[in-house]
Amino acid sequence: SKLVKLRRFEKFTLKQSMRKIKLSRYHLLSDQYSLLKHKVLEHWIFWFFSSIVVPLVQANFYVTEAEHEKQDIFYYRKPMWENIISKFATFLRDQGYQELNVASVKKIIWNRSFGFSKVRLCPKGKGVRMLANLKASAKLPVNPPLQSKGLRKVGVGRNVKCYNYKSVNEVLKDLHLVLKHIVVNEPESLGSSVFDYNDAYKRLLPFLSLLQSGFSVKPGVFIIVPDVEKAFDSVDQDKLLSVLDDLNLEEEYFLSKVVQVVCTKKSLRIPQNWTLVSKENAPDSANARSCLPTGSLHGILVKQQEQASRFFSRLQRGFRAYNCDMNKKKFGMNFQINTIPDLRSDRLYVVEDGTSFLRWSGLFINCSTLEIQADYTRYLNFPLSSTLTVGWLNKPGRDLKVKLCGYLRPKCHPIFYDSNINSAAVVRLNIYQAFLLCAMKFHCCISDLSSICRFSTKFYADALGKSLRYMKKLIKRRMFSFKTGLDCRPILELGKGEIEWLGLTAYIRVLKRKQSRYKELLRVLDSKLMALGKQESTLSVLQEATDDKRSSILWKIKY
Known part of the structure; x- marks a missing residue:
């Protein structure tokens, strides 16, 4: 049953197939030639799975993943x-x-x-x-x-x-490099398009700064999140290509391949990359920036409801010249339109404390304050373990520590922690929620690994401690090194020990729900939390950030 329960990218080892087989029970394998017979048995089991079990599965079943079930x-x-x-x-x-x-x-x-x-x-x-x-x-x-x-x-x-x-x-690699070169040098040619969190952050930051500087009280902002229906199938491709006619394209572009040699204490790494350079400065090459498309999802923020209503009506009509229509079931907005009183949307989510959010490209946008949080709704409809892959080969303990840091990495972007965008409580809430999800994934990984190996309490504490240090270091590095290209810079306002306090609190609350397995570990984490002190200067903000009602969406996740 273990073989057919594997998730994507997981491997079934010979050690797993022989688990719980007690050779001492078989007299045939317990004589003076037991080692040799044990090897023969291993070869036979390998042959049985590779030549009988797997071909039988392939002959009778089509094996695939499903879009809605993640790694299962x-x-x-x-x-x-x-x-x-x-x-x-x-x-x-x-x-x-x-x-x-x-x-x-x-x-x-x-x-x-x-x-x-x-x-x-x-x-x-x-x-x-x-x-x-x-x-x-x-x-x-x-x-x-x-x-x-x-x-x-x-x-x-x-x-x-x-x-x-x-x-x-x-x-198409060369053409792609040319287009990326144009995006970097002529960003205005893309209008308000964004390709990743970096672009969204650069667009949102000046907008919020303008609101805060132009009004004594932040005015209401009206948000619309539309979705293009079957964007990659129905939109007129010739119309899209006609966009190139408005670009200032040169007759020739020169490409150079850059090889960067990085010498470290333990290894030698040689990353390679293609770079586009101008004809005049061909020897002085620079690394090209990468862009991640967000697909067919769009969003608009305006300051007047009438303007937002007109824009919504225009979207509803579609754009016939481009053969482009909106998916009417996936509209999201933070206001009501008189002509459509019963408009429902799956993009609007309300947490237990009554705060409303609009879901946009993995982000939660606060409908009232425009503060940014991470969207965890994609974990609600299935067990959290179905989103993970667990490695049993080589050194599973080392791999677990690497995975814990990997779970935290996407949540270390400045858009979540910049005090220009988020209040003190929301900055700390984002840190706390990232550790909550990491703790849940930690438990899922330990549960899967328990079938083949067990770790000590010290190992668990070291793994969680490493994740705390990793997130603290990465947040600071990204906040201080991020270049917005604007007058304003990211502002990080966190006290000493606050990230560790939030992380330990999150780990303790999650693991207490499974405390029969983690009694010793919980005692260690409690002692570390006590050693940090009560954080008197920001205690009220930390208590607000760790209020269960504000993280109600995460407590609905099955782990």
Whole structure:
């Protein structure tokens, strides 16, 4: 059962397959040749799983992950999966797609430098989602076999002569670098578009500064969060490409490959990167910045309700020239429109203390104050363990310490801790909630690892202590090194020992709910918390930040 319960990226070891097999019970394996027979038994078990169990699973089931279940793996019986594929193929034909013969395929790909992308179907809440692998190279047989109708898995034998094509990403890499170069040097060409937390932070900071400086009392701000329906399928691609006509493109761009050698005490690391440089300054290259697209999700903040209402009405009508429509079920806003009194949205979330938030790209935006928190709603509909992968190979203890730091890393962005944006209580609340989630993931990992190894209380305390030091160091480094490109700088207002106090409090509260397993560890954590003192200067703010009502969303997570 352990084999079929594996999550994505997890591995099933021979040690796990032989767990709880007591060789002393078998007289045949307990004589003077026991070591040799033990080796033979290991080889037999390996053969049994690799040659019988796994092929049986592959022959009878289609094994895949699901979009709504994170890292869990699902097994679909082959007839059921073929039925799903057949229905999806019919849906594609109804949407205007058509199957191509071999001659048509060759005519298309021979006129370009890349071939095609392999596609797979990923189950989601309702139906399936088509995913294309743009990183993989492609092969097309010179004399392909006759095609059967419907979607099918394409396989190429070893002895079949093929045309080889580079991956789409590899071919478009140079063009992508040119576009990133334009984004860096002409940010105004993108309007108000943002690609990651850094861009969102740079846009939000001057807006809030303007509000605070122009009014004695912060005025109401009206927020709309729309979502483009089927953005990557329906939006007119020619219209998108026409955006390039308005850019100041040069005739030629020069690319240089940079290799940076970093010598450390224990290892030698050689990271590589492609960099775009101007013709005049070709020798003086600089690292290119990376951008992460946020997809089809958008947001707008305005100061007048009438303006927000007009913008909402315009979005509802869609943009026919671009074949672009909004998903009416995914609108989010912090105000009511008289013409649509019963507008409901799954983007609006209210915590137990009555505070309303709008969900936007992994962030919680306070509807009243525009303070920023992390969005944890994506963990509510399934067990937290389904979002994790646990490594049993090599040194699981060392891997656990690395994972704990990795869980905290995304929550160390300045957007959560800048006092220009968030109040003192919210800054500390963001730290506290990050440690709450980390503590829950810590428990899930320990529960999974307990089947093959057990750790001492000292190890647990060291792992949690390392996570405290890591977050404190990373928050300070990111806050002090972040360049906004504006007059205002990030402000970090935290007292000495506050991060440790919040982290220890979070770990204690989470682990107390599973205290039968962590009695010794809880005593150690309590003593460390007592050693920090009561933090008298900010005690009221810390108590407000650690109020369970403000973190009610996290206490609903199953761990």
